Amino acid sequence: xxxxxKVDPIHQFQIHPIIPLHIGGxxxxxxNSSLFMVVTIVLASAFLYMSTASRALxxxxxxxxxxxxxxxxxxxxxxxxGKQGMQFFPLVFSLFMFVLVANLIGLFPYFFTVTxxxxxxxxxxxxxxxxxxxxxxxxxxxxxxxxxxxxxxxxYLLPLVVAIEIISFVSRPVSLSVRLFxxxxxxxxxxxxxxxxxxxxxxxxxxxxxxxxxxxxxxxALSALELLVAFLQAYVFAVLTCMYLNDALHPSH
Amino acid sequence: xxxxxxxxxxxxxxAAEGDTHAGTAVPAAEHEAFPxxxxxxxxxxxxxxxxxxxxxxxxxxxxxxxxxxxIIDVRNDRITQDxxxxxxxxxxxxxxxxxxxxxxxxxxxxxNKIGQQANDAAKAQAEDTRKKLEAELEKxxxxxxxxIASIKAKAMKEVGTIxxxxxxxxxxxLVGGKADKAEIAAxxxxxxx
Numbered sequence: 087x088x089x090x091x092k093v094d095p096i097h098q099f100q101i102h103p104i105i106p107l108h109i110g111g112x113x114x115x116x117x118n119s120s121l122f123m124v125v126t127i128v129l130a131s132a133f134l135y136m137s138t139a140s141r142a143l144x145x146x147x148x149x150x151x152x153x154x155x156x157x158x159x160x161x162x163x164x165x166x167x168g169k170q171g172m173q174f175f176p177l178v179f180s181l182f183m184f185v186l187v188a189n190l191i192g193l194f195p196y197f198f199t200v201t202x203x204x205x206x207x208x209x210x211x212x213x214x215x216x217x218x219x220x221x222x223x224x225x226x227x228x229x230x231x232x233x234x235x236x237x238x239x240x241x242y243l244l245p246l247v248v249a250i251e252i253i254s255f256v257s258r259p260v261s262l263s264v265r266l267f268x269x270x271x272x273x274x275x276x277x278x279x280x281x282x283x284x285x286x287x288x289x290x291x292x293x294x295x296x297x298x299x300x301x302x303x304x305x306x307a308l309s310a311l312e313l314l315v316a317f318l319q320a321y322v323f324a325v326l327t328c329m330y331l332n333d334a335l336h337p338s339h
Numbered sequence: 340x341x342x343x344x345x346x347x348x349x350x351x352x353x354a355a356e357g358d359t360h361a362g363t364a365v366p367a368a369e370h371e372a373f374p375x376x377x378x379x380x381x382x383x384x385x386x387x388x389x390x391x392x393x394x395x396x397x398x399x400x401x402x403x404x405x406x407x408x409x410i411i412d413v414r415n416d417r418i419t420q421d422x423x424x425x426x427x428x429x430x431x432x433x434x435x436x437x438x439x440x441x442x443x444x445x446x447x448x449x450x451n452k453i454g455q456q457a458n459d460a461a462k463a464q465a466e467d468t469r470k471k472l473e474a475e476l477e478k479x480x481x482x483x484x485x486x487i488a489s490i491k492a493k494a495m496k497e498v499g500t501i502x503x504x505x506x507x508x509x510x511x512x513l514v515g516g517k518a519d520k521a522e523i524a525a526x527x528x529x530x531x532x
Binding site: 093099100101104107112113114116117119120123124127131134135138141142143149153154157172175176177179180181183184191200202203204205206209210213322 | 403
């Protein structure tokens with residue numbers, strides 16, 4: 087890796103195959119993205135599995151973290167979707183842990199950020215909305231369509247309101263996926279740009295090195311911010327999932 | 340088919356990266372889409388996401404979550420149990436205190452009763468004795484009065500004979516000779532009347 091590569095802030099998002107694989111004319115190679123997906127689930131699974139291995143009555147630090155994550159997501163889902171919503175607990179917990187760990191892993195230099203690709207976040211969003219639609223129709227039949235007809239709206243406004251409700255429903259997977267994707271993408275680009283400044287300025291001798299302290303400080307501050315964003319976006323993703331699942335459970339709001 | 344050619348495109352700049360960066364960076368950006376929007380990588384990402392996330396979901400659902408749930412349930416049960424135990428012990432302690440207080444109150448009441456009884460008994464006995472003594476004194480008083488009365492009556496009776504004797508003696512001395520006894524008696528009787 088040479089200096090010029092580091093300055094290119096887009097390079098970190100490039101996908102290259104590790105094990106080329108083609109099935110039915112589609113390129114499904116095992117790529118660096120796939121590798122980090124595997125790393126994400128192995129790390130998250132290993133942490134959750136090993137931290138709880140002792141099943142201690144009085145939890146240690148790591149077990150506390152696992153329990154906190156579990157109860158955090160559990161309470162979030164219970165608050166948003168009620169007791170009935172708890173049947174989706176595994177889904178929401180997996181989503182939260184996957185996004186959180188993927189975001190956090192992405193913060194390490196030279197690591198690939200799985201969630202910085204729109205197709206990944208969009209697939210996860212489609213999984214959520216698909217669950218909402220399938221479960222909503224399975225449970226309520228056509229009653230699920232009441233979701234688009236709010237109570238207490240005067241008749242002449244109804245067509246407009248229904249149109250708005252449908253548009254907002256359709257835009258959910260888009261907003262859900264774009265929010266996560268754009269946050270991770272922008273954060274990583276910004277980090278890369280400021281880190282790039284450090285390298286470029288250092289190339290101008292002593293004065294440049296002294297000046298590079300500023301972007302370095304900025305990069306440190308941004309890293310802290312990105313850590314917050316990594317957690318916050320996983321939280322937002324999980325909260326919105328809970329709220330959408332609530333719609334599937336109780337369509338007449 | 341276009342997929343394989345895409346790899347050829349992708350690998351070519353990667354191989355060329357080593358030497359002329361300024362030269363390759365710009366054309367690479369031209370013929371390669373912005374990576375997150377590069378549709379060529381979508382099938383692979385979707386497939387591997389489905390595989391990895393599916394495995395992750397199953398692992399969490401089957402292994403991790405039951406375990407975490409049971410850990411938290413066991414702890415909550417234990418806490419509830421301990422709280423119940425504490426509540427039961429507290430109840431027992433409260434009951435013991437109540438029983439002790441009741442016994443104390445009973446003992447106090449008992450003591451009071453015994454004291455009262457003793458007091459009452461003593462009073463009754465004293466009253467009894469007093470009454471008995473009074474009755475005895477009354478009886479003695481009556482007896483004394485009766486004996487006084489009888490002595491008085493006897494004395495009074497004797498007064499007549501003494502008077503008769505004296506009268507007869509006086510008459511004898513004054514008149515001489517013996518006076519008629521019956522006369523003297525009549526005279527004394529009329530005088531003493």
